[in-house]
Amino acid sequence: MQKFSTLSEPYSEYIQGRMNRKTLEGLIFQYLLDNFERYRLFRGDREKWIDFVSWLYPRLSRAIDYYKENGASFDAYISAIVQWSCKEYRTREAEHYATEFACWKARAEEMAVCSTEPEYSDDPEPKVLFPLLDIKPRHILILLLKSYYFVDDDMLNKVSASTGVSKEKLRKMIDTLHQLRSKREEKIHDLQERFHSQYYRCIAFEKRLSSTYEGTAKHEKLKSCLDRAHKRYGAIGKRLGGIRKDATNQQVAEILNIPRGTVDSALHSIREKWKQSPLAT
Numbered sequence: 341m342q343k344f345s346t347l348s349e350p351y352s353e354y355i356q357g358r359m360n361r362k363t364l365e366g367l368i369f370q371y372l373l374d375n376f377e378r379y380r381l382f383r384g385d386r387e388k389w390i391d392f393v394s395w396l397y398p399r400l401s402r403a404i405d406y407y408k409e410n411g412a413s414f415d416a417y418i419s420a421i422v423q424w425s426c427k428e429y430r431t432r433e434a435e436h437y438a439t440e441f442a443c444w445k446a447r448a449e450e451m452a453v454c455s456t457e458p459e460y461s462d463d464p465e466p467k468v469l470f471p472l473l474d475i476k477p478r479h480i481l482i483l484l485l486k487s488y489y490f491v492d493d494d495m496l497n498k499v500s501a502s503t504g505v506s507k508e509k510l511r512k513m514i515d516t517l518h519q520l521r522s523k524r525e526e527k528i529h530d531l532q533e534r535f536h537s538q539y540y541r542c543i544a545f546e547k548r549l550s551s552t553y554e555g556t557a558k559h560e561k562l563k564s565c566l567d568r569a570h571k572r573y574g575a576i577g578k579r580l581g582g583i584r585k586d587a588t589n590q591q592v593a594e595i596l597n598i599p600r601g602t603v604d605s606a607l608h609s610i611r612e613k614w615k616q617s618p619l620a621t
Contacts, residue, residue, distance in 0.1 A: 347371055351407075351414040365401050368418065369393065372400075379419070381426050396425050475613065477503040478596075479606045484510065485592045486607070488517045489525075489585040513595050517587050520594075524583075531580045538573040545569050 344350050350367045353359040359367075372379075372393045382388040399421065407417050475483075484491060484499045491514060500507045518525065545566040552559040589603040596603075 344371065346413070346415040347418050348413045348415040351404075354404075361404070364404065365397075368400050369397055372396075372422070379422055381422075392426065392429050395429060396422070399425060475610060476606075477505075479610055481505065481596070482592055482603055482606045483610065485513060485517060485595055486586050486589075488514050488587055516595055517591060520591055521587065528580075528583055528585060531576060531583065535573070535576045535580050538569065538576055542566065542569045542573055 344367065347368060350359060350364055350371075354361070354364040373390065376386055376389050379389075382392065400418070403418065403421050407414055412420075480499060480502050484495070496507050496510050496514075499505070500510055545562060549559065549562040549566055552562060589607070590600050593600045593603045
């Protein structure tokens with residue numbers, strides 16, 4: 341590719357029809373990369389300069405159409421665009437870092453809250469469930485399958501001890517329910533991802549808003565964005581809270597190969613016993 345001392349030279353050839361548009365754009369891009377020292381930006385960090393020029397390239401393409409010869413050369417015109425754009429690039433980069441920091445900080449705090457150490461019991465045997473309710477083993481099994489979505493390994497151990505059903509068999513039942521409800525679980529997972537994403541979006545807007553001055557246009561714009569983000573966060577949370585995560589009575593009946601009415605009756609019986617139990621007070 342031909343070398344030029346200024347960008348005005350290739351632009352002149354382009355205007356005279358001796359160079360096509362694509363070639364001119366390529367020359368401008370290469371010229372900026374090769375003359376990094378001339379612009380004295382990013383404190384001598386060439387990698388950042390390359391990232392900046394790559395980000396700037398689409399604007400340089402449009403800048404060719406906007407240039408008018410009114411006393412300033414094309415070379416000076418491009419230099420001015422580089423300087424102005426660099427300020428915007430740095431502002432965006434700073435906002436990106438602030439957003440990223442706020443999100444990682446929020447994520448770290450959330451993980452610290454959620455990752456509490458498990459409690460260990462001196463009793464090596466799993467405890468029997470519902471000792472005060474006198475619930476039949478089959479009813480315990482129905483409750484387990486009904487709330488399959490929240491079951492963990494410790495719960496399986498306890499249910500196995502209370503019902504006499506092996507842990508492996510219980511796990512197969514749970515896996516079958518996951519398969520039956522895969523579409524619903526996918527919807528729940530999608531809502532949870534959107535809920536968490538919106539939470540971090542609110543955190544990011546709050547961080548950016550805190551660095552602006554009240555009364556400025558930027559402050560008002562960010563405040564409006566934060567208000568909308570909070571409303572959307574609440575709406576998604578409401579949808580997530582309203583979606584049922586438990587298995588249907590019909591699905592539980594299919595897993596146990598019993599009539600649907602048997603499941604309905606068992607759950608009604610459990611509710612009545614719970615109401616009369618001292619645990620309910």
